[in-house]
Amino acid sequence: MxxxxxxxxxxxxxxxxxxxxxxxxxxxxxxxxxxxxxxxxxxxxxxxxxxxxxxxxxxxxxxxxxxxxxxxxxxxxxxxxxxxxxxxxxxxxxxxxxxxxxxxxxxxxxxxxxxxPVALDVPTECDQVHHCAICDGAPYAGKRVLVTGGGNSAFDESLYLLSLGVAHVTLVEIMPRFFAAAAAQEALFASGKAEGHTETRVVDLETTDCRLTAAVLQDVASGRTWREPVDGVFVFLGQxxxxxxxxxxxxxxxxxxxxxxxxxxxxxxxxxxxxxxxxxxxxxxxxxxxxxxxxxxxxxxxxxxx
Amino acid sequence: MIKEITQADYQEAIAATPAGVCIVFKELCPHCKNMEKVLEKFGQLQPAAVLLGLDIQKNPDAARALGAERAPTVCVIKDGAVRRTKTGLMNPKELLALYQAG
Structure with a gap:
């Protein structure tokens, strides 16, 4: 009782x-x-x-x-x-x-x-998909990460990841533009360590021995897919x-x-x-x-x- | 009560633990704070279990030796050795199941 x-x-x-x-x-x-x-x-x-x-x-x-x-x-x-x-x-x-x-x-x-947070909808699961840069960002110092989402959270967390020593951030947004504050966008892209892709989505992840090696990205307009080598993914797709x-x-x-x-x-x-x-x-x-x-x-x- | 261990004493502390759990944590990590609360509730369910904590940022080598790359990671200790590790959030029931399986 x-x-x-x-x-x-x-x-x-x-x-x-x-x-x-x-x-x-x-x-x-x-x-x-x-x-x-x-x-x-x-x-x-x-x-x-x-x-x-x-x-x-x-x-x-x-x-x-x-x-x-x-x-x-x-x-x-x-x-x-x-x-x-x-x-x-x-x-x-x-x-x-x-x-x-x-x-x-x-x-x-x-x-x-x-x-x-909205989860990343891809068929492959792996431990290198995260929703909190503060919690999980440190091991990615010197490595490449993918950030999904184009709002303030995605840009703020990308800047934080760079401050931790992350070597490169690839940021993808499915909509035709990023929605984050202009100042955050300018700061991120001025770093020289980040690139952004609009109208782009993550269709799958590639792993070797259960470790992430790349994300498969798709241009939603043309349907073209390509492989982006990354060590981790940080998901900020809204709530x-x-x-x-x-x-x-x-x-x-x-x-x-x-x-x-x-x-x-x-x-x-x-x-x-x-x-x-x-x-x-x-x-x-x-x-x-x-x-x-x-x-x-x-x-x-x-x-x-x- | 979680006893904090360090690079200097983690081997000795784990070797002296017949049954318990060590959480590898990080300052200002919300999931780690959550797991500390989970550990406290787990401690109420298993009062004989020894509860240890290791700061991954202050003790990276010790964390690596315990098999913890990220925080929070829970290490189940039985008979003076780490038997299982699990990274991420879990509730007290899940932690209890992990502990009993170990």
Whole structure:
């Protein structure tokens, strides 16, 4: 029999949205808990440098989220990390989250589950395909890598890989142009160690003795394929919503995001949404923080007025 | 509680471990932080298991000797020797299965 715990508010997800919701919930005297399947910090943890969060002109992503964690800890909000939620029931007056270790119940839930990286869709699997340059970039010093994607993450991480001593970066984007900030594009290509290919996709990987030796690339317009010798691949193809826990319980958009109201409420009473899981045009740390604020204040109002 | 080992003492520490797990980690690596939490939960499931940690950046030769090229890599130790290694994320149940298989 798993132990059962009662709270005012369950916060599902410990990224910037969830952690900010925890701060506001604590200050509203709500008994809240953060349940996080990974470690707190969300995708920000994998960001080498954050330069658009007011008050920190430049800060490592993990350091920023470490400070948010200290703030939440200082307010006494419990945080359960590496916490696998096996069942989430959102209907009814009392919501339930059952993890591998305990059952949590509360009349209000804030969904802040965020997004996860899109995987590289190729038939050959190998260990040299990565989604985090900070985690996995160091062994590629002096080697050649392929970076997939043409957004800010792809360019920022490519620059980071070069700073680690990576010899050459080949960057491929399936669309007709790169979408990263102009400054990042200029910096990368000015390095003389990077080349970019638009309208290009990765169709397969070649390995020898289970080690990556090359990527097979294709020009999508002409259909021409060629072999690009590389030692590693870093994938930055965008994100998908983390909605598996509740996709059959609340209203979602076709793309799988939560169409939250301006007060963060969802199609179910007592269920609020915040952060990257919300259907919205911009997904930044600052927008997630704002969402978390609104969700916690709305949850407090919901609990007070019910 | 994870005891940090170094190039200077890793051989001795592993040789003295009847059963345990060593995580090869890196500073400011989110997956490594995740695996440290996994190791803590694993330690609650297996209180007799010795938990060790080795920083791959400070101790590259020792990491290589343990078969760890990347972080996080988990090394399962039985009878004073590394029996299995696995790189990447896993949950406490998966780590327990790896440990019991080793």
């Amino acid at each position: 798993k132990p059962e715990h009662r709270y005012d508010c369950l916060i599902i997800g410990g990224g910037p949205a969830g952690m900010t919701a925890a701060v506001y919930a604590a200050r509203a005297k709500l008994k809240a808990i953060v349940l996080e399947s990974n470690i707190t910090g969300g995708l920000v943890n994998s960001t080498y440098v954050v330069e658009n969060f007011p008050s920190y002109p430049s800060i490592h992503g993990m350091e920023l989220m470490g400070r948010m964690r200290e703030h939440v800890d200082g307010l006494g909000v419990p945080v359960e990390e590496v916490c696998e939620i096996e069942r989430l029931e959102l209907a009814g007056e009392v919501k339930t989250a059952e993890t591998d270790e305990a059952v949590y119940r509360a009349p209000a839930v804030i969904l802040a589950t965020g997004r996860k 998908l919503p983390n909605n598996a826990l509740f996709k059959n319980q609340i209203e979602l958009t076709k793309a799988g995001y939560i169409p939250a109201a301006p007060d963060a409420s969802t199609s179910l009473p007592g269920v609020f949404a915040a952060g990257d899981i919300v259907d919205k045009p911009f997904r930044q740390i600052t927008t997630a923080v704002a969402d978390g604020t609104v969700a916690a204040l709305s949850a407090e109002r919901f609990l007070r007025c019910r």
